[in-house]
Amino acid sequence: MxxxxxxxxVRESMEGEVALRTHGNASSKYERxxxxxxxxxxxxxxxxxxxxxxxxxxxxxxxxDKVQIVxxxxxxxxxxxxxxxxxxxxxxxxxVDVEEVPRIVKEHLVDGNPVKEFLYEETVDGxxxxxxxxxxxxxxxxxxxxxxxxxxxxxxxDEYIGRQGYEALGxxxxxxxxxxxxxxxLDSGLRGRxxxxxxxxxxxxxxxxxxxxxxxxxxxxxxxxxDPGAFMDRSVLEGDPHVVLEAMxxxxxxxxxxxxxxxxxxxYPIAVERLNIAIKQAREAGMLGKNIFGxxxxxxxxxxxxxxxxxCGEETALMTSIEGNRGEPRPRPPFPAEKGLFQKPTILNNVxxxxxxxxxxxxGAEWFASMGTEKSKGTKVFALGGKIKNTGLVEIPMGxxxxxxxxxxxxxxxxxxxxxxxxxxxxxGGCIPAEHFDIPIDYxxxxxxxxxxxxxxxxxxxxxxxxxxxxxFFLEFTVDESCGKCTPCRIGTKRMHxxxxxxxxxxxxxxxxxxxxxxxxxxxxxxxxGLGQTAPNPVLSTLRCFRDEYVxxxxxxxxxxxxCKDLLSFVINTSKCVGCxxxxxxxxxxxxxxMSEVPEGKKRAPYVIDTSKCVKCGACMDNCRxxxxxxx
Amino acid sequence: xxxxxxxxxxxxxxxxxxxLLQVIEEKxxxxxxxMPILQKAQDIYGYLPIEVQxxxxxxxxxxxxxxxxxVTFYAQFSLYPKGEYTISVCLGTACYxxxxxxxxxxxxxxxxxxxxxxxxxxxxxxxACRCIGACGLAxxxxxxxxxxxxxxVDDVDSILAKYA
Numbered sequence: 001m002x003x004x005x006x007x008x009x010v011r012e013s014m015e016g017e018v019a020l021r022t023h024g025n026a027s028s029k030y031e032r033x034x035x036x037x038x039x040x041x042x043x044x045x046x047x048x049x050x051x052x053x054x055x056x057x058x059x060x061x062x063x064x065d066k067v068q069i070v071x072x073x074x075x076x077x078x079x080x081x082x083x084x085x086x087x088x089x090x091x092x093x094x095x096v097d098v099e100e101v102p103r104i105v106k107e108h109l110v111d112g113n114p115v116k117e118f119l120y121e122e123t124v125d126g127x128x129x130x131x132x133x134x135x136x137x138x139x140x141x142x143x144x145x146x147x148x149x150x151x152x153x154x155x156x157x158d159e160y161i162g163r164q165g166y167e168a169l170g171x172x173x174x175x176x177x178x179x180x181x182x183x184x185x186l187d188s189g190l191r192g193r194x195x196x197x198x199x200x201x202x203x204x205x206x207x208x209x210x211x212x213x214x215x216x217x218x219x220x221x222x223x224x225x226x227d228p229g230a231f232m233d234r235s236v237l238e239g240d241p242h243v244v245l246e247a248m249x250x251x252x253x254x255x256x257x258x259x260x261x262x263x264x265x266x267x268y269p270i271a272v273e274r275l276n277i278a279i280k281q282a283r284e285a286g287m288l289g290k291n292i293f294g295x296x297x298x299x300x301x302x303x304x305x306x307x308x309x310x311x312c313g314e315e316t317a318l319m320t321s322i323e324g325n326r327g328e329p330r331p332r333p334p335f336p337a338e339k340g341l342f343q344k345p346t347i348l349n350n351v352x353x354x355x356x357x358x359x360x361x362x363x364g365a366e367w368f369a370s371m372g373t374e375k376s377k378g379t380k381v382f383a384l385g386g387k388i389k390n391t392g393l394v395e396i397p398m399g400x401x402x403x404x405x406x407x408x409x410x411x412x413x414x415x416x417x418x419x420x421x422x423x424x425x426x427x428x429g430g431c432i433p434a435e436h437f438d439i440p441i442d443y444x445x446x447x448x449x450x451x452x453x454x455x456x457x458x459x460x461x462x463x464x465x466x467x468x469x470x471x472x473f474f475l476e477f478t479v480d481e482s483c484g485k486c487t488p489c490r491i492g493t494k495r496m497h498x499x500x501x502x503x504x505x506x507x508x509x510x511x512x513x514x515x516x517x518x519x520x521x522x523x524x525x526x527x528x529x530g531l532g533q534t535a536p537n538p539v540l541s542t543l544r545c546f547r548d549e550y551v552x553x554x555x556x557x558x559x560x561x562x563x564c565k566d567l568l569s570f571v572i573n574t575s576k577c578v579g580c581x582x583x584x585x586x587x588x589x590x591x592x593x594x595m596s597e598v599p600e601g602k603k604r605a606p607y608v609i610d611t612s613k614c615v616k617c618g619a620c621m622d623n624c625r626x627x628x629x630x631x632x
Numbered sequence: 633x634x635x636x637x638x639x640x641x642x643x644x645x646x647x648x649x650x651x652l653l654q655v656i657e658e659k660x661x662x663x664x665x666x667m668p669i670l671q672k673a674q675d676i677y678g679y680l681p682i683e684v685q686x687x688x689x690x691x692x693x694x695x696x697x698x699x700x701x702x703v704t705f706y707a708q709f710s711l712y713p714k715g716e717y718t719i720s721v722c723l724g725t726a727c728y729x730x731x732x733x734x735x736x737x738x739x740x741x742x743x744x745x746x747x748x749x750x751x752x753x754x755x756x757x758x759x760a761c762r763c764i765g766a767c768g769l770a771x772x773x774x775x776x777x778x779x780x781x782x783x784x785v786d787d788v789d790s791i792l793a794k795y796a
Contacts, residue, residue, distance in 0.1 A: 040764070040765045040766055041765065041766045041767070041768045041769065044764075044766040044769055044772070044779035044781060045766075045768075045769060045779075045781060078766075078767065078768025078769075079768045080768075081768055081769075226762070227725075227763075228723070228724030228725045228726075228728075228762040228763040229724045229725035229726040229727075229763055229767060230763070231763070231765035231767060234765050266671065266708060267708075267761070267762075267763075267764060268765065304664070304667065304668070305667070305668070305671055306706075307667065307670075307671065307706035307707070307708040307709060308706050308707030308708035308762075309705060309706050309707060310762070321667065322664050322667075323663070323664045324663075324664035324665060324666035324667050324702070325666075325698075325702065326701050326702055326705040327705060327706070342663060342664075383726075383767060385725070385726030385767040385768075385770060386725070386726050386729045386730065386770075387729060387730070391726070391767055391768040391770070392768060423725065426725065457725065457726075459725045459726055459729060461729055465729050470729070473725070473728055473733075474725075477762075483705070622785065622786070
């Protein structure tokens with residue numbers, strides 16, 4: 001394709017197909033579209049088998065020409081996967097089992113009656129079927145970055161074009177100057193979604209102007225989503241890879257670059273595969289390569305796979321890694337805008353940041369700036385996980401409160417447990433206790449309460465989680481992932497981890513808490529890169545919000561949540577014990593023995609645990625049938 | 633992360649070497665080619681013993697010590713062969729708060745090896761991984777390509793039995 005007109009022809013031919021999946025009222029070549037999620041979550045829970053079965057059943061019922069199967073990206077409600085949606089009705093089948101497919105095909109696709117018992121319960125209201133947008137999970141969401149995820153087939157560029165894909169690139173190349181583009185991004189107020197929150201337009205402006213006579217510049221995409229428990233970027237890459245390619249091309253035009261690199265985790269095989277397909281299709285369609293849209297702008301993109309190093313999410317480390325070295329960060333300045341990849345001016349943005357760009361170009365900066373709070377514009381995608389009913393991917397306008405996210409969208413805490421904290425920002429972030437439930441989520445508010453936006457992982461913890469153990473968990477992560485280049489991070493995090501380990505084993509002292517704070521201060525102020533500068537945050541925030549738990553470990557030698565093994569003891573409730581002896585048989589250290597007296601009304605004497613011998617492995621508890629053994 | 637010991641001698645075939653040389657030929661003039669070459673080499677051999685690193689060094693002119701530095705920096709590169717089945721337990725935050733740490737411990741106990749090691753019969757290797765992104769199924773583990781989700785400690789035996 002060489003002109004916007006040619007692009008429009010493709011769009012018009014596809015528009016009916018993709019519109020059927022958003023408002024149902026459209027002219028498609030098919031009577032129905034069956035969308036099956038092909039994201040990692042649903043693939044893990046069996047969606048490929050469902051697609052195979054669907055194909056067989058459609059063929060058996062002569063529907064192959066009437067019903068189109070579309071393998072999409074993530075719908076968001078991963079908790080209910082594998083998910084299948086049938087359009088134009090919009091019937092949402094959740095936790096689909098292969099065995100259910102023949103009935104769905106027969107009753108719904110042949111006879112036209114949705115199979116209510118297999119639908120997501122929340123959409124069934126007596127005889128009526130509610131729209132997905134009326135369910136608690138979707139009602140308050142607003143999809144900008146995720147607008148194509150779960151709508152299009154990510155392996156088909158035409159479907160992306162059907163949703164106005166590559167029109168923003170066309171508009172930029174044919175009607176805007178690079179300065180206009182940068183001004184639009186500046187005006188929109190878009191800030192980096194990788195966690196730092198630096199204004200994206202500012203980054204572009206610096207890279208455009210700082211070295212006026214640079215012979216080469218680079219555009220990089222950070223898809224090295226390392227925060228454990230965050231999967232927003234992966235979902236965008238799996239569900240809508242072209243949006244990233246289009247946005248990077250726009251960035252290339254804005255700063256004057258010809259080459260882009262996407263640095264993506266090798267642990268995301270589906271994302272890598274779809275990106276490869278997307279790059280190939282974009283080159284064939286003329287959306288990447290020489291003289292795009294017949295202009296003198298040329299741009300191409302290559303993939304680079306990460307190899308499992310968290311520090312490579314840091315911008316200078318990422319570039320060092322693309323260059324083929326150990327992924328160690330380098331001191332800034334010089335900033336990447338001046339000397340980045342291969343010592344040339346470079347911009348690096350995160351996947352979600354890029355996913356917003358084409359929409360901003362098409363709808364205008366004012367449209368984007370109308371969403372969100374004063375200093376944080378637009379939406380943010382969160383990966384909601386942990387102790388929450390609706391695990392999944394949610395996109396909300398900035399300024400939504402934590403309460404809305406957890407109680408309404410997330411459906412609250414399962415099993416009637418009490419909320420303890422939400423963790424944002426992963427190993428760099430902090431915990432938010434219940435008292436801040438009503439604070440509107442944006443960059444600055446989260447920092448003011450001692451956490452941070454981070455890339456978007458939001459892990460919910462309940463009363464069964466020990467906050468000291470969680471702090472230790474994150475420290476273990478940073479100790480493992482510290483690259484070793486600078487001393488405060490390499491040695492400091494190790495010392496902090498040792499202190500935390502001591503505390504969880506009941507060997508800590510109150511001075512240890514002060515030492516933790518002092519170490520944290522030095523590590524934060526002296527580390528070379530973001531990894532070290534933020535590594536103490538999980539400890540500091542739990543110390544601030546849950547100091548009483550630390551004190552309980554140190555002074556009372558108790559773990560209130562019952563997690564830290566060394567502070568627990570196992571006891572047998574003698575009135576429940578039936579004297580079967582299974583516990584004693586399974587005890588690896590012979591710490592359990594039978595009492596000599598048989599109490600009244602019992603056939604056999606109960607057993608007791610000698611706590612001085614017990615190694616707290618829990619084998620007795622796992623094997624006790626009458627559940628007479630508990631941890632205290 | 634990979635601390636496994638191996639006494640298995642290197643058994644590379646001429647076919648594997650020819651494949652590797654072809655990869656090197658294709659990529660060696662790219663900027664920053666070392667990582668992609670190492671990734672392909674690990675696909676070919678399953679791991680990156682010093683013998684393979686030497687082939688890469690000899691044919692790219694990159695010093696062996698630099699290659700070794702890169703190989704040992706990244707968690708994904710392994711200096712030792714892996715078992716027939718690699719069990720990866722997700723220790724991402726979402727899985728951890730739902731008890732994946734206990735499952736990891738149970739596996740170490742059952743297999744009699746520490747994380748990063750391989751059982752003496754070459755059957756299983758055990759490792760921890762950071763978030764495979766299936767948080768809806770937490771806690772999760774994978775055995776080669778198979779995914780097992782919503783686990784409890786009690787599921788460990790039946791999963792191992794499937795591959796025995």
